Amino acid sequence: MTSQPILEVRDLVVEFATRDGVLTAINGVSFHVDRGEVLGLVGESGSGKSVTGLAILGLIDAPGRIASGSILLEGEDLTRMREAQLRRLRGKRLAMIFQDPMTTLNPVLRVDTQMIEAITAHEKVSHKAARAKARDALAKVGIPSPDERLASYPHQFSGGMRQRVAIAIALLHRPALLVADEPTTALDVTIQAQILSEVQTLAQEAGTALVWVTHDLSVVAGLADRVAVMYAGRIVEQGSVADVLENPAHPYTAGLIGSVPSRNRRGVPLSQIPGMTPSLAKLPPGCAFAPRCARADAGCRNDPPVVAFGTARMHRCFHPLVTAEAAA
Amino acid sequence: MTTPILSLEGVSKRFVKPLDTAQKIARLLGSRLEAQVVRAVDGIDLEIAEGEVVGLVGESGCGKSTLGRVVAGIYPPSEGTVRYKGADTATLHGRERRAAELAVQMVFQDPMASLNPRLRVVDIIGEAPVVHGLVTRRDVDAYVCEVMTRVGLDPATRKRYPHQFSGGQRARIGIARALAVNPKVVVCDESTAALDVSIQAQVLNLFMKLREELGLTYLFVSHDLGVVEHIADRVAVMYLGRIVELAPAEELFRKPNHPYTQALLAEVPRLEPKKKTFSALKGELPSPLHPPSGCHFHPRCPFAMPRCKAEKPMLKEVAPGRFSTCHLNDEPAKAA
Numbered sequence: 001m002t003s004q005p006i007l008e009v010r011d012l013v014v015e016f017a018t019r020d021g022v023l024t025a026i027n028g029v030s031f032h033v034d035r036g037e038v039l040g041l042v043g044e045s046g047s048g049k050s051v052t053g054l055a056i057l058g059l060i061d062a063p064g065r066i067a068s069g070s071i072l073l074e075g076e077d078l079t080r081m082r083e084a085q086l087r088r089l090r091g092k093r094l095a096m097i098f099q100d101p102m103t104t105l106n107p108v109l110r111v112d113t114q115m116i117e118a119i120t121a122h123e124k125v126s127h128k129a130a131r132a133k134a135r136d137a138l139a140k141v142g143i144p145s146p147d148e149r150l151a152s153y154p155h156q157f158s159g160g161m162r163q164r165v166a167i168a169i170a171l172l173h174r175p176a177l178l179v180a181d182e183p184t185t186a187l188d189v190t191i192q193a194q195i196l197s198e199v200q201t202l203a204q205e206a207g208t209a210l211v212w213v214t215h216d217l218s219v220v221a222g223l224a225d226r227v228a229v230m231y232a233g234r235i236v237e238q239g240s241v242a243d244v245l246e247n248p249a250h251p252y253t254a255g256l257i258g259s260v261p262s263r264n265r266r267g268v269p270l271s272q273i274p275g276m277t278p279s280l281a282k283l284p285p286g287c288a289f290a291p292r293c294a295r296a297d298a299g300c301r302n303d304p305p306v307v308a309f310g311t312a313r314m315h316r317c318f319h320p321l322v323t324a325e326a327a328a
Numbered sequence: 329m330t331t332p333i334l335s336l337e338g339v340s341k342r343f344v345k346p347l348d349t350a351q352k353i354a355r356l357l358g359s360r361l362e363a364q365v366v367r368a369v370d371g372i373d374l375e376i377a378e379g380e381v382v383g384l385v386g387e388s389g390c391g392k393s394t395l396g397r398v399v400a401g402i403y404p405p406s407e408g409t410v411r412y413k414g415a416d417t418a419t420l421h422g423r424e425r426r427a428a429e430l431a432v433q434m435v436f437q438d439p440m441a442s443l444n445p446r447l448r449v450v451d452i453i454g455e456a457p458v459v460h461g462l463v464t465r466r467d468v469d470a471y472v473c474e475v476m477t478r479v480g481l482d483p484a485t486r487k488r489y490p491h492q493f494s495g496g497q498r499a500r501i502g503i504a505r506a507l508a509v510n511p512k513v514v515v516c517d518e519s520t521a522a523l524d525v526s527i528q529a530q531v532l533n534l535f536m537k538l539r540e541e542l543g544l545t546y547l548f549v550s551h552d553l554g555v556v557e558h559i560a561d562r563v564a565v566m567y568l569g570r571i572v573e574l575a576p577a578e579e580l581f582r583k584p585n586h587p588y589t590q591a592l593l594a595e596v597p598r599l600e601p602k603k604k605t606f607s608a609l610k611g612e613l614p615s616p617l618h619p620p621s622g623c624h625f626h627p628r629c630p631f632a633m634p635r636c637k638a639e640k641p642m643l644k645e646v647a648p649g650r651f652s653t654c655h656l657n658d659e660p661a662k663a664a
């Protein structure tokens with residue numbers, strides 16, 4: 001790699017202090033995203049994918065904390081920054097879209113008020129210029145008659161339109177990094193496709209690096225360049241989308257792919273992963289997936305190391321489906 | 329053909345928001361306020377054969393859940409008839425009516441919203457069979473254990489409350505409750521939508537297993553085309569209260585006839601590692617308060633003709649067993 005990645009996360013550990021003791025929601029996660037690249041962060045509920053997204057933005061509140069590791073945005077460590085410094089970056093160099101756009105939008109303020117505030121917070125421009133910029137941003141995300149819509153309240157928009165407004169706000173300052181936490185999960189397929197296509201073009205035009213957090217492998221398949229699969233707070237496999245989806249190395253990835261209905265023959269039972277995701281409070285020793293894994297043996301009670309193999313791929317498994325030699 | 333287990337004839341469901349007092353006064357003074365009417369379901373004909381799995385797909389607001397509820401007997405239809413084994417359910421009385429009602433059960437989307445949080449699982453599952461006299465109060469415990477085992481729940485957990493279960497287990501409780509009254513038809517309204525992929529696979533497999541064991545018929549309402557493609561024999565696609573296409577699942581997914589179905593299928597993200605440029609279907613679902621004239625889909629349809637704006641297309645058989653509501657099928661050039 002010649003150029004510096006936009007985002008580099010190294011050995012990130014996030015803990016939550018609870019009544020049952022300290023839970024490690026993220027346990028040594030490392031990944032990077034280059035300029036204009038889309039990384040899909042995939043996992044099921046409780047895998048730590050959303051917490052990873054929040055940690056990047058510095059949005060982990062007590063009782064949670066970043067226990068160790070670093071998050072480098074264009075070489076600067078976000079975990080060491082003070083809140084005031086972070087505030088200057090948030091909304092300008094790094095932005096986030098949430099699953100529910102009402103997390104971003106204030107229900108009692110008109111859209112123009114909110115957008116102009118977001119613009120003037122980082123830029124010295126006149127009210128008029130800010131309004132024009134807001135108008136253009138709305139037009140860019142495909143909102144019809146943006147002039148009139150600026151004067152509307154969030155509840156006057158449909159779900160898909162609201163998500164567009166949230167995306168427009170996130171992209172106002174052409175951020176270097178955009179973290180998207182399941183922004184299309186609540187939307188219909190046709191609206192999801194519209195939003196995916198818009199985010200795709202916008203990210204390409206501005207060279208924004210994108211971290212797309214989702215539980216839906218098929219969204220990642222069409223959108224991302226690389227994918228990282230999370231399970232119980234760890235990245236268990238990472239690589240290019242084509243490699244991972246066609247030749248998964250980790251049994252969990254393979255199980256996840258096998259569970260998707262369209263990958264299976266009609267009428268034949270879906271291949272399923274037995275059991276359910278473990279509670280973070282009662283993680284088994286060693287590989288957290290071992291109790292549900294058909295390939296597990298006694299050795300899986302030890303921590304599986306990170307194994308790099310193939311072209312920029314890694315997995316954490318003692319019994320991978322693709323061996324390093326075979327992939328080479 | 330034998331009598332279908334369920335048949336819908338011209339079923340409509342309207343929701344009316346009546347005028348309030350101020351609006352009524354304004355009307356007396358000459359304003360043209362009208363009560364707002366939403367035709368959530370608009371003239372649906374559908375037959376479901378015994379043992380069949382019919383998938384009902386469409387975007388939010390297309391009326392698929394409302395239709396599911398009409399079928400399950402939760403809403404009475406505003407117009408049209410719902411027949412169970414040939415008998416109009418609205419005219420049945422007494423024991424026959426109850427039998428027809430019990431025979432069609434529903435599994436809801438959100439188990440937490442449909443399971444009473446203050447009841448133990450044994451009461452949630454056991455209440456209906458006791459009330460309807462299927463089991464005596466003395467035998468209910470053993471009966472609930474049997475039903476729970478069937479859906480893959482540990483009977484030892486029957487004294488627990490719903491919040492003590494995981495999402496997938498709650499979905500199973502919802503299924504067990506529906507099965508407890510020995511239904512013939514189960515209406516599943518987005519029953520797997522809230523679940524993780526690996527849990528969804530388990531629940532879908534359970535549905536298929538139960539179908540084989542109990543000879544169930546399913547009406548499977550879902551927005552997830554992948555799920556419907558996997559599970560359904562026939563698929564009905566709805567748009568703004570009407571069925572726009574009805575066909576055997578394999579044929580529908582291979583060669584969709586209606587432009588809306590085509591667009592919908594093109595948008596489904598596939599598990600294929602190919603950078604795909606999402607070609608967006610323009611616009612959004614119009615408001616069902618003021619549906620477009622003629623074919624409801626014409627403002628978004630890439631092939632719309634003047635006729636589509638003026639004339640409502642009817643559900644026509646375009647190939648054996650395949651139905652579509654589109655004027656394009658009458659155009660000789662396009663049909664070729």
